[in-house]
Amino acid sequence: MDVIPLDDPTEAQIEQWHAVLTAVHAAEPAGDPAPVREQTARLLRDAGRRLWAAADGGETAAVAELRLPGGPGADRPGEIDIQVAPAHRRRGLGTRLMAVAAEGLRADGRGSVIAQVLAGTPAVPFLESHGFVCVLTLSGLLLRLDDLPPDRVPKLVAAGPSGYRLVRWRGMVPDEYADALARAKHAMADLAEYEGLPWDADRVREMAEMVAKRGDDLYTVAAVQGTAVAGFTEIVVPAGAPERAAQYDTAVVPEHRGRRLGIWVKAVMLEWLAAERPEVREIETDNAGDNAHMLAVNEELGFRRQRESREYQAAARDLPTIHSTRL
Template identity: 80%
Template sequence: MAKAKTAKAAPGADRPGEVDIQVRPGYRRRGLGARLLAAAAEGLRADGRSSVIAQVLAGTPAVPFLESHGFECVLTLRGMLLRLDDVPAERVARLLAAAPAGYRLARWRGVVPDEHADALARAKHAMADFAEYEGTPWDAHRVREMAEIVAKRGDDLYTVAALSGGVIAGFTEVVVPAGCAGRAAQYDTAVLPEHRGRRLGIWVKAAMLRWLGEECPGVREIETDNSGDNAHMLAVNEELGFRLERESLEYQAAVSDLPASGR
């Protein structure tokens, strides 16, 4: 009927908690949402969190609800979908043929090979979209741990990287569901600042499409979320054939501003 969920965040109050308030349509406008938010706020305070984020679909009743309780929109996310049957093989071949000079491709499934672990951790820092919420720095241990978490739930993490000497100049990751069929999920894609402007992003993504087509022909779709102000990555995805499916908004509030139970 109604539920409140406080998702677990990484240890440490330096990272925001996450809250998801849901009330069935027939029970709205009775104060249930506010009571659930207050209950969630108690848990956040007990956990030592100073801020909280919530992600909702644009245009839904959740937007005015959050704004009326002190949340501010800090990020717009555009959910996009690529249907692989709609991507001509010639397009992928053309993008791969336009390989930037001085770079080579590397790829792996699962945990990053030892020789690339530190370089991948450094490349992860090139992602700025969620830097405001990143409290834990990337290191070799963390990039290995992420792949292990994906594997434990039965999925596979595929990574394609563009190398310049021993440096990972850019990379892209896709998580393929168990059984290697259906819809895959785009994870991180980033290019180091000093290597941008050379179409490395679309090159590694095209290499990923070819690899998945060879190894996972049952994968028919790839979904992704991009920050609404990341014009470059949006343009890359649109050139590949991704199409807008939804728009989400990420809101943030100080836990001290949230209502307390009994108020």
């Protein structure tokens, strides 16, 4: 079995990578739309990722990507994703790719790595066999816009609390709100806790740049009081597959909670998207399993539970080395 790094993937390599993703999706669809080739191509050309493909009998059988957020050597966990085509599983390919990606992780000086996987799939025993520990359980929810009663969004928008100003932008945060948005992002303690990383204006901009590089569109709605962002919500509409948009962060800072700001900014976002991007038909979101409040907000809006996923983390030093694998 050969593992090759893809520094500058060719059209043929993109095609083979996409074939692996398509085969994996067909085996475990989880309600997600099938991968779109254009999106695969864009992901593979994003310079922020390291990529490897494993061939078995001349055919690409498995692929791995490692993201190293924050640039070389940053003090943040890497993010790994390994996909093995169903016909090639349980032969050590996943482990081999994990070992190769782990070398990349350690070479960059990263202390740990995270992976997000679907509950109840082979990924769970696979990661646990490599010493990964579950740090977060996430409920995957889906909102089908066609199922929404027509008066729901206008009523929620009209019921917004007084004393706040609505601001919205597409793409990069305007400079005047960058620090305030970072402070509001800090309110999402659940993620920061295990990433151990504070939000600042640079990290906010980095996230927006990452989305733009993929060709996707980021929309943000914020409720502002004075110069403070009291609450905000973000949606990303993927290029090439805009029918299903993804909810990114939503947060209300502690001193502004209990005033229905969260549901308000989300309803304003839905109204904006309906006018600006009518091709969006569904919105998907992940909520931390213990975030009862956000789950309640989403269910009131009309989101329905689809699946459960888990975020796993491991220390780089505990991951397999190339010499320890059986291939």
